[in-house]
Amino acid sequence: MNTQLLWFATRGTGIVSLILLTAVTVLGLLSITGWQRPGWPRFLSADLHNNLALLSVAFVAVHVVTAIIDPFTSLGISAAAIPFASSYRPLWVGLGVISVYLFIALIVTSLLRERIGQRTWRAIHWLSYAGWPLAVAHSVGAGSDAFAGWFLLLTLACIFCVALAVSLRIWLGRSRREELPYVVAESRLPAPFAEREG
Amino acid sequence: MSRVRPTAARRSRLLVDRIACDGRGLCAELLPEIVELDDWGYPIVDASGVPDRLELLARRAVAACPLLALRLEAQH
Amino acid sequence: MEGRLLAGRPLDEGPEPLSEHLARLGPLPDRHHGLINEVTASGLLGRGGAAFPAGTKWHTVAQRAAGDARVLVNGAEGEPLSAKDRTLMALRPHLVLDGALLAANAVAARGIVIYVGERHHAARNALQVALRERHLSRARPRVPIRLVAAPNAYVAGEESAAVHHVNAGDARPTSVPPRPFERGVDGRPTLVQNVETLAHVALIARLGQAWYRSAGRARAPGTALVTVHGASRPGVREIEYGTRVRELAALTGVEQSSVGAVLVGGYFGSFVAAERAFGLALDPIELRQSDLALGSGVVAFLEQSDCGVAATASILEYLAAQSAAQCGPCVFGLRAIADTVAGVAQRRATAADFERLTRWQMQLAGRGACHHPDGAANLLASAFAAFADDFALHVNHRRCVTGRSSASAASAVAA
Numbered sequence: 001m002n003t004q005l006l007w008f009a010t011r012g013t014g015i016v017s018l019i020l021l022t023a024v025t026v027l028g029l030l031s032i033t034g035w036q037r038p039g040w041p042r043f044l045s046a047d048l049h050n051n052l053a054l055l056s057v058a059f060v061a062v063h064v065v066t067a068i069i070d071p072f073t074s075l076g077i078s079a080a081a082i083p084f085a086s087s088y089r090p091l092w093v094g095l096g097v098i099s100v101y102l103f104i105a106l107i108v109t110s111l112l113r114e115r116i117g118q119r120t121w122r123a124i125h126w127l128s129y130a131g132w133p134l135a136v137a138h139s140v141g142a143g144s145d146a147f148a149g150w151f152l153l154l155t156l157a158c159i160f161c162v163a164l165a166v167s168l169r170i171w172l173g174r175s176r177r178e179e180l181p182y183v184v185a186e187s188r189l190p191a192p193f194a195e196r197e198g
Numbered sequence: 199m200s201r202v203r204p205t206a207a208r209r210s211r212l213l214v215d216r217i218a219c220d221g222r223g224l225c226a227e228l229l230p231e232i233v234e235l236d237d238w239g240y241p242i243v244d245a246s247g248v249p250d251r252l253e254l255l256a257r258r259a260v261a262a263c264p265l266l267a268l269r270l271e272a273q274h
Numbered sequence: 275m276e277g278r279l280l281a282g283r284p285l286d287e288g289p290e291p292l293s294e295h296l297a298r299l300g301p302l303p304d305r306h307h308g309l310i311n312e313v314t315a316s317g318l319l320g321r322g323g324a325a326f327p328a329g330t331k332w333h334t335v336a337q338r339a340a341g342d343a344r345v346l347v348n349g350a351e352g353e354p355l356s357a358k359d360r361t362l363m364a365l366r367p368h369l370v371l372d373g374a375l376l377a378a379n380a381v382a383a384r385g386i387v388i389y390v391g392e393r394h395h396a397a398r399n400a401l402q403v404a405l406r407e408r409h410l411s412r413a414r415p416r417v418p419i420r421l422v423a424a425p426n427a428y429v430a431g432e433e434s435a436a437v438h439h440v441n442a443g444d445a446r447p448t449s450v451p452p453r454p455f456e457r458g459v460d461g462r463p464t465l466v467q468n469v470e471t472l473a474h475v476a477l478i479a480r481l482g483q484a485w486y487r488s489a490g491r492a493r494a495p496g497t498a499l500v501t502v503h504g505a506s507r508p509g510v511r512e513i514e515y516g517t518r519v520r521e522l523a524a525l526t527g528v529e530q531s532s533v534g535a536v537l538v539g540g541y542f543g544s545f546v547a548a549e550r551a552f553g554l555a556l557d558p559i560e561l562r563q564s565d566l567a568l569g570s571g572v573v574a575f576l577e578q579s580d581c582g583v584a585a586t587a588s589i590l591e592y593l594a595a596q597s598a599a600q601c602g603p604c605v606f607g608l609r610a611i612a613d614t615v616a617g618v619a620q621r622r623a624t625a626a627d628f629e630r631l632t633r634w635q636m637q638l639a640g641r642g643a644c645h646h647p648d649g650a651a652n653l654l655a656s657a658f659a660a661f662a663d664d665f666a667l668h669v670n671h672r673r674c675v676t677g678r679s680s681a682s683a684a685s686a687v688a689a
Contacts, residue, residue: 036223041224041227042222042223042224042227046224046264113266114261114266117266118218118265176220176221176238176239214641215449215643216449216641216643218449219601219602220602221602236603236607236634236637236641237606237634238603238606238607239602240602240603240606242637
């Protein structure tokens with residue numbers, strides 16, 4: 001087997017994973033805004049978020065497997081399974097390992113959401129704010145193409161998209177009920193019966 | 199002879215946890231036959247229940263609600 | 275009519291002390307499970323508004339209790355026009371305590387919580403004194419009893435809100451299931467019962483179900499406390515179920531010919547046009563058949579010279595402000611309805627507004643976690659019927675049947 005092929009596969013699936021995870025993160029952040037258009041209902045954004053996440057599992061899996069079996073890398077299973085256990089750029093590979101675990105937790109809990117309940121699911125989903133940055137750090141620090149112009153451009157584009165989505169999330173992400181704040185209204189006898197109080 | 203199913207008999211009904219619901223509207227998109235939205239985007243559910251042919255779609259709507267505010271309950 | 279709950283010392287002489295209560299009625303009977311059957315046989319209906327058979331409720335809780343249930347004595351009285359519960363607690367606290375203890379015994383409860391409105395000072399004081407008397411007496415309560423203050427809010431008396439407040443200090447209704455009889459105070463099956471209902475039990479336990487049934491009607495036996503407004507002798511009275519509104523009007527000094535409409539059941543009830551209202555029997559079961567409800571027993575007479583539209587607007591404004599703001603349809607729907615009806619009262623509404631109003635009213639029922647929006651929708655529907663001419667006059671001709679000017683109508687609503 002052309003060993004270069006494995007290396008290309010690792011890099012290629014890594015980059016696609018980064019793009020997919022960026023899209024997943026952006027869609028997740030924007031879900032609360034309830035954005036929709038005639039041809040793009042809200043459930044489409046939600047379903048796309050879920051499906052792209054599942055798709056990224058496939059690409060990340062290939063990325064990890066090709067990296068391990070590639071004879072030219074010193075990466076073994078332990079390097080992929082244990083954070084910072086790799087001999088090659090342990091920090092950056094380790095961040096990638098952690099990122100994968102976080103995403104697995106996010107995906108598994110989402111698949112089991114009806115079983116575990118909304119509260120638990122939501123608490124764990126906050127981990128997504130750590131998952132994506134770790135993936136980006138991993139790709140910049142551990143990737144072979146890290147300093148190629150096109151890759152830097154791609155990475156910046158991904159970061160820009162997520163930053164924009166986070167701002168929109170903060171700006172627009174209020175629960176509908178907060179539009180009318182609840183003040184414990186004191187119970188007073190309104191007219192016309194008030195005057196009649198004997 | 200074909201068996202005619204009474205329209206009144208529906209296996210389940212769709213219930214909304216009104217406190218959890220935040221008017222996101224995915225349910226109305228997925229089940230327009232039995233869910234419509236009021237002037238503020240909150241669901242109005244057909245009280246007669248979920249027709250059997252839409253049961254699977256109703257389960258999908260329950261799973262799709264971002265706040266898990268929907269549930270399917272067997273109708274007596 | 276011979277008073278039952280209000281029998282004893284004159285009503286202006288304050289709370290009846292334990293010694294007098296015992297002298298008049300005898301000791302608290304030791305009843306155990308036989309009491310549930312007695313209460314069921316008596317046909318006692320809940321006095322909190324729903325008129326649900328008390329015996330059935332007790333049985334349901336007792337089944338799930340496993341020896342560790344709770345009793346929540348509901349004296350929150352969130353309905354602003356009702357004064358019967360605080361009056362009963364203030365004047366006959368021992369009837370309420372007896373009822374609570376009998377209930378706790380019957381459903382195997384390990385604790386009693388008495389939920390009293392924080393503003394009902396006379397009631398709270400009377401209960402505190404009564405509890406102290408009991409602790410010093412030979413018949414000390416066998417289960418712990420504590421008083422919890424209910425916030426001064428309309429929905430605070432709703433059963434899930436009461437439980438929520440006792441458990442977590444938050445008097446807002448919760449999503450059901452589970453209902454309080456399944457999981458309530460301290461997570462245990464809880465009997466939530468109105469103070470007046472329990473007071474009746476205190477008498478049924480001593481005098482029997484046949485005695486209880488000797489007043490009132492077949493399906494709604496017994497007596498009930500009502501609060502009357504808009505009369506020359508307003509206030510709390512005890513009547514037999516089945517008493518006609520015209521009889522109550524005569525008793526309380528109401529000039530029938532000057533009445534335009536009657537509000538039956540308070541803010542959670544309905545407006546009824548005078549001609550129809552006076553013939554009504556104050557019997558919760560019979561009223562239900564006409565889509566009316568006695569509710570918390572409020573009967574308020576509205577003069578013909580008072581604008582029914584303005585009265586409706588006032589009440590709806592109150593109900594909108596009292597929403598617990600947890601459910602979209604209630605928060606937004608009641609606010610829109612209240613604002614629009616205020617607009618109708620102030621004669622600046624259009625036919626389009628009225629059409630929206632009708633649509634919103636029809637969409638409200640059953641779309642909140644509790645029945646607050648249903649109550650408001652029902653009140654509005656009844657107002658449409660009772661004040662049909664007046665609504666039409668306001669919307670189409672910018673006038674009011676009372677002949678009042680726009681300015682005074684606006685001030686009546688804003689007051």
